[in-house]
Amino acid sequence: MFSCCVSVPEDWGEPDAFYAIRPECRDDVPASRFKPMPGKTLSARRWHSSFSEEGHLDIARVLRRIQRGGVHPTIKGVVWEFLLGCYDPKSTFDERTQLRQNRRSEYERLKSQCKEMENTVGSGKMITTPVISEDGQPIENPSSNGANLGEEQLPDNKTDNVTQDKDVIQWKLTLHQIGLDVVRTDRALQYYETPENQARLWDILAVYSWIDKEIGYCQGMSDLCSPIIIVIENEADAFWCFEHLMRRVLIWSMEYNPHLFSIYESDDSAKENQDEPGNEDLMRYGKFERENVKNGQKDQEATLSIFLVAGVLESKNKRLLLEAKGLDDVVKILNDITGSLNAKKACDEALKLHIKYLNMVFSFRPRQLSREARDQEDHLPGSYSEQEASYREHVLGCSMRASSKPSASDLLHLIGTKPRTLSAEPRVVSLLPGIPADEDVSAVLHKREWGQGVHHQERVAGRDGNPIRSSSSLLPRRQVFQATGASEETVWVASNPDAIPKILGSLPPSSYMLTAADLMKLIY
């Protein structure tokens, strides 16, 4: 691609060179908006000099750079590993080497488990046609490019091969779906011209869907995984990075919290670290978490992604309210965002809304509560007095219910839309079977199961041998906004996993086409 940068020292290179685009596709793919900027972007040199002799990483130092100018493409992989919580910045080189080694063997173990069930895993090939029926019968695939080709099976043999285990059936049922999406992932990139690289992506997603039976595979995950395997050469390392990304998608959506590593890896150490942070400590948080910490906001439900979506919605707010006469208009207006979202601007907006939200939530309490006082009110900021609640109801035009999660109307208020002025009552039309009309949207969402995924929090043993993680399901996390009260159409918007890679820095354009549909699942 032609240069979009002012002249920079040689080692700054062209970002597009790191994600080379196939010549025949150059016209179809928009140029990357990312420009590494000396003095702003985190360079390889600065990154390496941010480690102490033993290997402790000065995370505050690199975060400042990342927030200002992103990460230079040459070091994206290693930086992401830390940002995603794969490694503790306080760990030493030796500890990390050990952990890396353990994880690599664990990945090999998982992969061979998968290979035992389906020979195509790890073969450099992949599956694009179903290999099993829903009742566990193997399916012959003459046109498959998988490993079944050579196997000759007589019809009367078939009963022997019937898979009984539900988990195995479920897993095998997703394999061809992964394949169908892998061939459609970032195919303008030279990287995917080789079948081996496609198979790498397929392997990682196949293994992931085996270890995460709750989520399995969802369309869109290939787009999330793709940039990771491009920047991280070792397949096992890439796998664990993706695995941590998936956890982050579930929890904070890519905002740095220094306790990230401990939260994933062990239950106890996280608690020890929850001390009152000083100003210096605050710098170790990402911008979003920093505000949460300052305000004592501990709730993990109000994620950056919620505010990201709110921010994007806000930018379309007027059009939605004035022009949208039906779902078709809503879809159209939101789909216009596809491929044109300015990630940095969107994040800035999100952070602004977040601060606005925190101010609303905390406007009734002294900002600097002593730690003891804060501990007493352990569910900050959920516990409002009735007086406060009614004030909010009447003055602010929105209610903060006994939950710190932003409700649909809170968010509406944030983005400057007061439902009351639009229609007599902000109305949630009952759009889905089993959901009563007029119920608080977020309450409804948390009750409801969405398709195969269920929104709930759970704690399970970590997959790399370390004990605990907290998770909730991926796509079902639909944080909701009621955006068009006037037309009685309710827009349901979900936070979007696809937005996440953008926050870390610029990826090849093709890998961050944010479809409006990703950004919000329009359910209705």
Place this chain on the structure above:
Amino acid sequence: MAAYRADEEYDYLFKVVLIGDAGVGKTNLLSRFARDEFSFETKSTIGVEFATRTIHVDGKLIKAQIWDTAGQDRYRAITSAYYRGSVGALVVFDLSRRVTFENTARWLQELRSHTDPNIVVMLVGNKADLRHIRAVSVEEAQAFARKEKAFFTETSALESINVADAFTGVLTQIYHVVGRKVLAIGDDPSALPIGQTINIDMKDDRQAANKAGCC
């Protein structure tokens, strides 16, 4: 809900949905019909998209609003909204992958449970350009369509074969049905005034080489 607006220039607005397994070519069928484009770089569809194109039938302007969605099962949560107000459906399979044909039965079932029984349905065998690895015969697909009271055609979004025919076929049929006032489309009858005769404008397709018994 397909909203009817007087300020735009058309006589009828019909909502048509595209359904079928992942990777059968729904998105490219749509882009071929709406914009005469085909892309080898299409990504898997996530969520919902739609495109429109206006065609002439018997001197009337019919605006088709074609909806396209993800094929993966777990995205089915959005279905009720997706199907709402639709008066036609193209159930697409990939004629080189037999399982996608077999699954059309399930898609039809889902369609019927969410829409009016009078909805116009067309079974579409896409990727006719892959005739050398065909896995579903025309006769079989035709028989199945007949049984399901659906129309049938084979298309190639890649080679632009029959694509416009498939869509105009469905739209014309809808127009018929509307004309006979037999279509009850939920709560928005205003979207469907009365029409009379039919005259399909088929100038867009290169040829109807593989056309098989549509309409």
